[in-house]
Amino acid sequence: MRKILVLNCGSSSIKYRLFDKKLNSLVRGKIERIGEKEPRLIHWKNKSLFQKVVKNVKDHEAGIKLMLSVLQDAKWGALKSLNEIFVVGHRVVHGGEISKPTIVTNKTLKHVEKLSILAPLHNPHNVAGIKIMKKILPKVKQVMVFDTAFHQTIPQKAYMYALPYEFYEKFKIRRYGFHGTSHKYVAIRASKLLRKAKPNLITCHLGAGSSITAISNGRSIDTSMGFTPLEGVMMGTRTGDIDAAIVQYLVDVCKLSFDDVFEIMNKKSGLLGISGISKDVRPILAGAKKGNKRCKLALEMFCYRVAKYIGAYSVLLDNVDAIVFTAGIGENAPWIREKICSYLKILGVKLDKRKNNNAIAKEALISSKKSCIKVFVIPTDEELMIAKEAVSVI
Secondary structure (H helix, E strand, O other): OOEEEEEEEOOOOEEEEEEEOOOOEEEEEEEEOOOOOOOEEEEEEOOEEEEEEOOOOOOHHHHHHHHHHHHOOOOOOOOOOHHHEEEEEEEEOOOOOOOOOEEOOHHHHHHHHHHHHOOOOOHHHHHHHHHHHHHHOOOOEEEEEEOOHHHHHOOHHHHOOOOOOHHHHHHOOOOOOOOHHHHHHHHHHHHHHHOOOOOOEEEEEEOOOEEEEEEEOOEEEEEOOOOOOOOOOOOOOOOOOOOOHHHHHHHHOOOOOHHHHHHHHHHOOHHHHHHOOOOOHHHHHHHHHOOOHHHHHHHHHHHHHHHHHHHHHHHHOOOOOEEEEEHHHHHHOHHHHHHHHHOOHHHOOOEOHHHHHHOOOOOEEOEOOOOOOEEEEOOOOHHHHHHHHHHHOO
16 A cells, blocks of 8 residues: 655654555654764554664664664554655755745755755755655655745735845845644644634644744735744744844844854743743743742743734734644643733633633634634644645645
């Protein structure tokens, strides 16, 4: 039986998932700490978990070979032969102004490699995974699915920055948006739940990276992340929106280098920077309950900024059919959802407290019957969306 492999190569990790041709999930897993002292394999088949520390995973090629061997394992795998794989769907963070999933050719891959300057933490590793799979499975179709693609419907008035126009013409400096595969997936699910073909939605992908998207008639019309994933709401370790002049101030007055500043803004700020203890909301929530003022402030700032975006995007839509929460925080943190929605009374949003508290990592309607706007929790499934997109172009 023909199989679809979905691959997501990060800087020191590989996430994978195997589907059959009917898009039923067969196995999934991840390899962490690639190139480090104790790489780890975590693998699921059905509801069974297998994990162990592995040796000799010095780079992504070694990691992919390990993954393929596990996929063919008699007990834990779902492949009798690699010949069963007929397409590999690759998550690629930045596709520039490409709006559709794209079959890998020398030309298309070269174009995506050039975009690495826009996503230096992601695209080089995505591209590395593609090249390795092409080498191992040269006859199998490889398809790139871009985080930015869903947002290519955003109008020019929303994606342009108020810089001199030639910076867009020469260097393509504009809003691209990210998490598009996730926003698209939950938008499709919301459409089915609402029984409306092209709904107006505000989707909130809240995790280590967070972004909010305004969706009109099923199409993205604005999103909080911008030229890079640094813009937008406060995140796990990223600042989100910040006065650009602060960068120059930190260089001139605090005597930091530009590299130091961007390291701080991307990896040491956000929930981590404010709370001082973690980028994970779970210990921050625990700290807040114990009276830690910085933990309380971090949570207040996060919820306030998400609510501001929801409020702003509600103005762009003729009406809002639903607000959707997804991703790690959005799916698993009832208190945060409740706090965000407490700012939305002017929109007529009312949560059902019991439904909200019970909605942990599962699809649920959490608004009350009196709410003017429906509020859903919808777990995202980017791998399934990538599999669908990959199959659609071959």
